[in-house]
Amino acid sequence: MLSGFEEFVRDRGDSLRRFAYLICGDRHLGEDLVQEVLVKAYRRWPKIETDQPDRYVRTAIVRSHVSWLRRRSSGERPGVVPDAPVGGDFTEGQALRDEIWSRLGTLTRAQRAVMVLRYYEDLDDRQIAEVLRCSPSTVRVHAARALARLRAGLAQATKEDSNP
């Protein structure tokens, strides 16, 4: 294996796994996704290495996950809430964030990707549009719908909690 590639995987692998976990909402899918993208990146490594490899791989993770063919082949659909909430101290804030995490699983893949890229990676709409190969206005639509859906879900959950 190329030494520069090996070094990259060693240095950045953990961070990529975490990013893929956020994008997928599922650790195992995230692991598979990172490996798949790294294998493809290896083919082009001499070219990628000289031009922001971390950004390249993160972009590939998002695109690969959002692509319609992968969605079909994996047999998944938005609406699944795959991972259990974090255990531990159940303060109100923690409960809210567990609920938000669960509700992220109800978004479409593109909507979820926009949320992660905007609120975790701190990318602006133009940068997100480049990653998703769409226009900034489409990003804004995804973001608006995702936020509305999350808020509505949380409001519903709060209502159910107060009127069991």
Place this chain on the structure above:
Amino acid sequence: MSFEDDLRITLRDRASETMPPADLLTETNKGVRRDQRRRRWLATGVAVVAAGAILAVPLAIRGDGGLSPRLPAAPVTSLPDVAGLGPWEPIVTFDLRPGWVPDGVGPPTLELMGPNQVLRYEKDTQILAAEFGPLEPEWEVEATAESSTTIGDRPAIVHTADDYDGAAPGHRYVAVRWKTAEDKWVQVTSLAPYSEEAVLRFARELGSEPGVVPPVPPTFTFAEHMAGMAPQYVGPTMVCQVPQEMSGRQRQPEGLCVYTLEEKFAPGPHGERLLIGGRPAYLYLDGGIFDIDLSGGRTLRIEWDQQTIPLGRERILRFAAGITYRG
């Protein structure tokens, strides 16, 4: 605190959770090796022309002052696990003889992918391939459109894309897949300038000619069968075998594979350097790699997974010594 702030904290909390340990490098390395074998299916075949045996390795092996200078034991006359089964010439046929092929296809080659047979026409970067067998083929390229059709009286799915990795100008991806009445899969894949109509015509006329596409002379031949092993992949530039219990379960090359690399011989740091048939060689037994310098920027590689196919040093040397390569 705004909702967006909570969302931001949620994502950061989740990302900072303790992750279960994973050996990403090892898994990626395995994936890279699988990918290299698999991509040979999409990118090799044309250059193979029988040109006489350039590697017929006699049992003349000696240490070459590498990192592990120990000399091998004297060659044994027979090994119980390889002897007595006779030579092996891996050959393949294709049962669905085409009735029509588009103009400009390259020369045909035949492959065995697990239990599936493959007929490929390849020229420069263009490929037209048909696959037939009990295992469902893969689409190979991400499609941008999908439609339905019929092949004979069988329902079929068509995938297309105007672009794909490494596409030449004017080339597009068209693939059609269906199942025969005998419950076998057939898939035609075109990475070429051919239209969907031409690809579908080729698909519809598969098997319309009597007989089979006959075998071509094998690129690799082996002095002896390895007992308990079955052919898993046979192609113009690669042959793989697996233990019989693993046979027929997957299409992509796996197991004990012999193939040529268009790469200069480059011994790694961990193994043993040898001379085999007068050629520099490199054996990394733990890593399941045995490279032999074919000169001219080419390397013959023997590769296997020691966990599923544990091979001792003597056994792999004996196997290597029996390989004849025409390429």
